[in-house]
Amino acid sequence: MENIENQDFKQIGSKLLDWYKKNARDLPFRQTKDPYKIWICEIVFQQTRISQGLNHYNNFVKRFPDVKTLAEAPEDEVLLYWKGLGYYSRAINIHKAAQQIMTDYYGVFPHDYEEILKLKGIGKYTAAAVSSICFDSKMPAVDGNFYRVLSRIFADDFDISNSRAFNYFSELAQLVLPENVGDFNQAMMDLGSEICKPKNPLCHECPLNQDCLAFQLNKVSEFPVKTKKVKAADLDLKYYFVHRNGQFLIQQRKDDFIWKKLFEFPPEISEELMPFIKSVKNVNHKLTHKNLSIEIFNVEVDSESVWEDFIIKNQYIITDFEGSHEKSFPKPLENYIQNYHTAYRIL
DNA sequence: AATACGGGGGG
DNA sequence: CCCCCAGTATT
Missing domain, CATH: 3.90.79.10 (Nucleoside Triphosphate Pyrophosphohydrolase)
Known part of the structure; x- marks a missing residue:
């Protein structure tokens, strides 16, 4: 039984990959597998829309084209290139991580998920993204897009503010994961931001609408489920x-x-x-x-x-x-x- | 498990 | 004005 269902779900992954081949966004970090560039772009675009961070990304990699240049730069200058982006500890950590790579890895960006995870400012999501895109690891890069897309496809009401959500959706992702996980992860990002958007998703254009249970039930707006709403203090x-x-x-x-x-x-x-x-x-x-x-x-x-x-x-x-x-x-x-x-x- | 961390954009 | 976003570190 699980075998049959599994077969069905796997085609979701390959459909998404087909869609991605034709519809991938043309972004400066899409033509490279340089782990340094992928790393920087992953950090820049944490909690940040492409349109908001694209200039920062371009300026940053132009000034700091590789790990060594970044590691040797003064911290204030790294901060300057982060000006206006927000979440400034990202800049502090990215700088520290570059120095970490120089001292702990002889300047060579580590290849393994577990090693990448040890770098400052890199968590499970970023380690999965970099290792899958650059080194062909099979880790799903579970982020807000994964929560949204998967919860809709399976009409799954698992609360994404639950701290176990990451593990839960990682398991769910296994059902649809194709061979090429790196492209799949990037495809999920593009689908999530262009089609399967938080508000007003373009379901009629979605390559997965026939596989999407929430769409079939006309309940897309009910997913993902998120209970907690934290309000920032004045x-x-x-x-x-x-x-x-x-x-x-x-x-x-x-x-x-x-x-x-x-x-x-x-x-x-x-x-x-x-x-x-x-x-x-x-x-x-x-x-x-x-x-x-x-x-x-x-x-x-x-x-x-x-x-x-x-x-x-x-x-x-x-x-x-x-x-x-x-x-x-x-x-x-x-x-x-x-x-x-x-x-x-x-x- | 909960909270802080920025700024831009959409409705 | 409230919600959301290519998350991570800290407590």
Whole structure:
């Protein structure tokens, strides 16, 4: 019995592969099996749409074309190429992993799933993706697309917010997995983003609609089942825009909270800074961004004051609007700097 | 097992 | 305004 059903399900995999041969998206990382490039693209496109990250990916691999170049680059520059992408620990980890490959693997990207999994920032999904695409491993790269496509095909109501979902859908994937797992994994990504979309899927164009139980039952919108909805906590921040003659003060964040190692304005006026200050004005610069509320105070510094020693001692960095391009700022602050520059023409 | 981590886009 | 997305690390 299982044999017969298995045969049926396997044809789903081969149908998908046929569809992929004709409909694969033309993406820069599709013409290579270089594990470095595949790795970078997998990290860039975690929780990130293609249209959103494509320029970042291209710029990144142009500047850092291989493991060695990346490993030898300064961390701040890696961060700079990640500017605006979000989830900045990805950049930190990608840099560490490159150094890990240099020291632990003599600069050669490891071939085995288990070894790849040991690299910083690489979890089960990415290890499966890289090993299957580059080294022909048979691991399904189970991600949000797998959850969505498989739950619909089998009209399976297993809750994808359950922490066992990864294992559950990995088993389910075995039913349809063809010989060429690397292409299958990529096919699932394309089908999931182009056809089997979260909202308004294009079922009439889907190569698998005859095999899709949810479609046959007219219940596609009911899958996947996801019960938990976590809401991000609200966050109120204050920043002091300390400036003089078109220059302003910034410092680097720690790596223990949001915006890891990104640059920001001083979040407070320290005691040592007081003597240099001419005025602090609440100019009503309020940035709201998602669940963020950021209040910015305009701080004017006495233009005669000599504060170089103070800056070094307190690990502040002084920069101008041009220099700020060399640093990676959180998006709301990046926008603020741009607007301030254009609105006030401070040079 | 639960939670934090960003930013862009769709409805 | 809420939901979703080529997930991972931490607790």
